[in-house]
Structures are given as structure tokens and as C-alpha cells.
Amino acid sequence: PSDFNVLIKGYGWAGMVDAAMDMLKQIRNFGFSPTVMHFNCLLGVLLKENCLDTAQTVYNQMLTEGCPPSVITYTTLIHGFCAARKVDLACRLFKEMGGNDLSPDVYTYSALIHGLCKAGRVEKASFYFEDMKSNGCLPNVVTYNALIYGFCKTANLDCAFEIFSEMSATSCEPDARSYTLLIDGLCKLDRSQEAFKLLNDMQQKGFVPGIVTYNCLMNGLCKEGNLFEAYNLLDGMMNKGCIPNVYTYSPLIGALCKSGKVHKVY
């Protein structure tokens, strides 16, 4: 029974949407009826593969089969629609679930807040952030990080840092990702000096910077044309066992070209 979820996810991982769809028939062939978990699992796969129409069909099927959507169903749909750049549709679903006596939880809010932030609509995201708190739903590190992402994306670092302080003050400690988000935000505004201060802070707190953190810093240094420090950073990260990837090299190559040192690229 729950093994079907593993299979659906496996097909989803392989991008085999049709095979995942067939699992619904398989479940019935085995004499079971698909549960809300099976539907949720399948919806997640379909939305990840951008099969919005098929997802709609499956969702309708759920309803007609008397399998009422759960909070997880709505969260899956909201997340999927946000990923498909249909944030308004996601907001509509969010309102709809209230009418169905379902209360959004921290996953639901986080998905919607992140979707709005990704669309650059951080002020509407802030509205839902306040809404969740007044509904007694406590934001967690994922919610906070999503908002920090939104403020950084819109170059509003003051608000991003405000949220960051709020976390520390509310027993929701920032994680490595929170720091990386701020580091990226600073670097994108040519403020890599401050970003390196944050790198120190995060290390003081015992977080080990990962490849993404280093890539953000690399991007910043290269944007500022600081090739010397960029090479220093490259050395430093490799010494710490971090393998550079395309996100590391591409800004470096760009900066080298810009400075006329094209030969160094090779």
C-alpha cells in the first residue's frame, strides 16, 4: 500500500510521468482504492514535471471518487502552481482551502510565501507571514529563509536583516542557508566586504560553508572585479575539500574576459 508511493516517487524521479499515472490503475488492479496519500504523491510528481493539465484531471478524479483533499494536497498544489509561475492561482487555492475547513500549516504558508517571493512579490508574502502568525501558526526556519530570500531578491537588505534578527529573537535559529541568502544578497549589491563578515559569523556559529555559499562570494568578488581575492577564495574552498562547479567558474571566466585576460581562461 505505502509501497505504491515509493514507486510513484521513483517514476517521478526518473521523469516517467505515464508510468507514475499507471500506478493508479495498478493500485486498483491489486484490489485497493488509492488513498489521499497516493493522490498527493502523484500530484507532486505531475506538478514537478509541469503536467498541470494532467494534475487537474487527477485532482478532479480525487474529488469524484470521494477522496477529499488534505492540507498536504493543497500544499502540494500551491507549491506546484508557484513553481509553474502561477502564483495567483496558488493564492486562490489558499483561500479555497479555508472554505473547505482546512487550516494551512507551516508547510502551506512557507510554500506560498516562497512562491510569492520568487515572483518578486515580497510585500504580499509579508502579508501572509503576518497572517500565519495571527493564526497561531509559528514560522520556522524554512518560512524565515523564504522571506529573507524575497527581501534579498528585491534588494531590500534592511528588511532581510530585520527578519534575520527576528529569527534569533524567537528561538528559531538561523541556519547555514539563512547566512548564505544574506551573503548572496550582499554580493549581488557589490557588498562583498560585509558578506565576508557574515561568512565569519556563520563559521563562528559552527556552520561549515558549502559550495553554494562559496559560489555566492565568488560571484560577488568577480562582479566587483576583485580577481585577486576571487582566486584566493578558489584556493581556500578547494583546500577545504569543496569542489568548484559551473557556478564557481562561470563568474570567474566572465571577470577574466572583462579584464582582458582571456588567455587565463584556458
Next chain:
RNA sequence: ACCGAUGCU
């Protein structure tokens, strides 16, 4: 037990 949310192109 098993389904849902956050970082660099």
C-alpha cells in the same frame, strides 16, 4: 511506518 515547504544561472 509511508505523501507536502527554503539558498548560487
